[in-house]
Amino acid sequence: MSRIKNQGRLFLELIDELRPHWRKDPGLPNRLSDWLVRHRAGSRDRRLYRELAYTAWRILPWIEDASPETLVQRVAQHANRTPDTAAFIEHFASATTEPIGPPEDLLPDWLSSQNSAVIVPTQRDTLLQRAPLWIRLQTDDANAVATELTELQIPFEPSALIEGAWKLPPESRITQTHAFQKGLIEVQDIGSQALLHSLPTPPTGNWLDACAGAGGKTLQLATLLHPSGGTVTAHDIRPKPLRELQTRQKRAGLTNLTVSRSVAGKFGGVLVDAPCTGSGTWRRSPQLKWTTTTARIQRAQEQQMLLLARFSQHVEVGGLLVYATCSLCHDENEAVVETFLRDHPAFRPAPLIHPASGQNLPAGRLALLPAELDSDAYFVAALHRT
Numbered sequence: 001m002s003r004i005k006n007q008g009r010l011f012l013e014l015i016d017e018l019r020p021h022w023r024k025d026p027g028l029p030n031r032l033s034d035w036l037v038r039h040r041a042g043s044r045d046r047r048l049y050r051e052l053a054y055t056a057w058r059i060l061p062w063i064e065d066a067s068p069e070t071l072v073q074r075v076a077q078h079a080n081r082t083p084d085t086a087a088f089i090e091h092f093a094s095a096t097t098e099p100i101g102p103p104e105d106l107l108p109d110w111l112s113s114q115n116s117a118v119i120v121p122t123q124r125d126t127l128l129q130r131a132p133l134w135i136r137l138q139t140d141d142a143n144a145v146a147t148e149l150t151e152l153q154i155p156f157e158p159s160a161l162i163e164g165a166w167k168l169p170p171e172s173r174i175t176q177t178h179a180f181q182k183g184l185i186e187v188q189d190i191g192s193q194a195l196l197h198s199l200p201t202p203p204t205g206n207w208l209d210a211c212a213g214a215g216g217k218t219l220q221l222a223t224l225l226h227p228s229g230g231t232v233t234a235h236d237i238r239p240k241p242l243r244e245l246q247t248r249q250k251r252a253g254l255t256n257l258t259v260s261r262s263v264a265g266k267f268g269g270v271l272v273d274a275p276c277t278g279s280g281t282w283r284r285s286p287q288l289k290w291t292t293t294t295a296r297i298q299r300a301q302e303q304q305m306l307l308l309a310r311f312s313q314h315v316e317v318g319g320l321l322v323y324a325t326c327s328l329c330h331d332e333n334e335a336v337v338e339t340f341l342r343d344h345p346a347f348r349p350a351p352l353i354h355p356a357s358g359q360n361l362p363a364g365r366l367a368l369l370p371a372e373l374d375s376d377a378y379f380v381a382a383l384h385r386t
């Protein structure tokens, strides 16, 4: 059997393994990783099957009832063309470019009741596209980064709206660069970068990042606080991402950041980047389109309300509470903030600025949709403790 035909057969084997789980298990990428390990896939094959699996999740309703032959053909037709996928696409994709169905098929039915703004065609079409890779410069020497990327033939495009955010093609292998290894750049979606830029003035003072995870926003916050002598205490319930955060901190050479397994005292700023359904990240994690249910949204909301109430106790009088999610769902965003404000009269909305349009947002809420910055979708609310 030719190498390409064998890849087609193996891909169908992978599909058979994933099929029972693709409408239930948000952890599908772990199943994909296990399969790749079991099949001792080399790095090129790993990149090929990853792209094919993610394409399958992206267009799931168009392939799940298709015959094996049609399934492979449709996935090949929609996969991103890279040096690793080109031969597979050449062999299996059909010549026809007719759309298989309307784009609405590729979003879950419940979405319109949670977010009507994202289903208008410009937003919807961006939401259905694969996301670019965004980096954040952590150095004043942009020339050094530009020179290395140019030498490596990695195209880049600095954002006109968010300083230090550069757009790269999705498959760019950035972690192997000197700039990454020396902490001159970090991978961070521009939507995530935009959150802190939506505060009307740069943050100052002592901050708590209560749900820091591996520290995407923590590192940015520490970088923004550094000139004024401000500090960040990073906390998370999971120790593993905090260890990764410490590795990233070392790479970035940031000294105004402390990782803490417990939280005590009051802070001038508290960021609650809450766990959520991740519906804003479907461009990167398309499997979540099919595993997020209204029941999961409700469970996420309950947890968000608890965390916001709990960490709000650490905001000093006059301080700022920032609530954020990477969710598109009203129930995880506006509804959480409205309930919080009703139950906590000491907090009032604090104004924000739209990072793309520059528009003032006096109600202190920003729902950043994917087409505005070519980003993931984010929600942020700023609340002032009176």
Ligand SMILES: C[S@@+](CC[C@H](N)C(=O)[O-])C[C@H]1O[C@@H](n2cnc3c(N)ncnc32)[C@H](O)[C@@H]1O
Binding pocket: 192, 210, 211, 212, 213, 214, 215, 216, 217, 218, 235, 236, 237, 238, 241, 273, 274, 275, 276, 307, 326
């Ligand atoms: C959206 S992620 C954070 C992403 C991170 N801030 C970033 O910018 O990369 C939400 C985080 O909340 C954490 N989390 C969940 N329950 C928590 C709790 N009770 N206390 C603190 N953190 C919690 C999760 O472990 C997860 O890392």
